[in-house]
Amino acid sequence: MDDGIAPRDLKVEIIKDGLRNIRAKYKECQTTRKKEICYAIAANELMSMFGSLVPNVWHDPEMRFFILKGTEGFFVYDADLDKLRILSIEEIVTIILRET
Incomplete structure (x- = not known):
């Protein structure tokens, strides 16, 4: 259920597959396009995957590291x-x- 605050039931393998695919598409995109365009495409993929939960998804600019x-x-x-x-x-x- 998407309560807009936090995911209630994390389907770990589905989430891992989705994030791996976003990273792979980002890396592939960089071979033919500017980094900024690839980032926008990847960010759109995150929106599609998480919807209103996107504020609970943190990532680095290269779409490699994620914290949910x-x-x-x-x-x-x-x-x-x-x-x-x-x-x-x-x-x-x-x-x-x-x-530290």
Whole structure:
């Protein structure tokens, strides 16, 4: 159910596949078009995939790294390595502050 706040039921494999596809399309686009155009196309794909939940999807400009805010925590994903972790806010803060 899309409540516009956070995804209730993360279908991990579906989300991973979608984000991997967005990254692949972005990289392929860059072979023939400007980076800005490719970013706009990829952002449109994110809108199609997440709808009103897009504000809960953070990503880097290259569409490789993603963080999704959900009810069970933060889905942290690297689309090139196909590596993911689901972390609580406490875990994220602890990891970040430990590194500084």
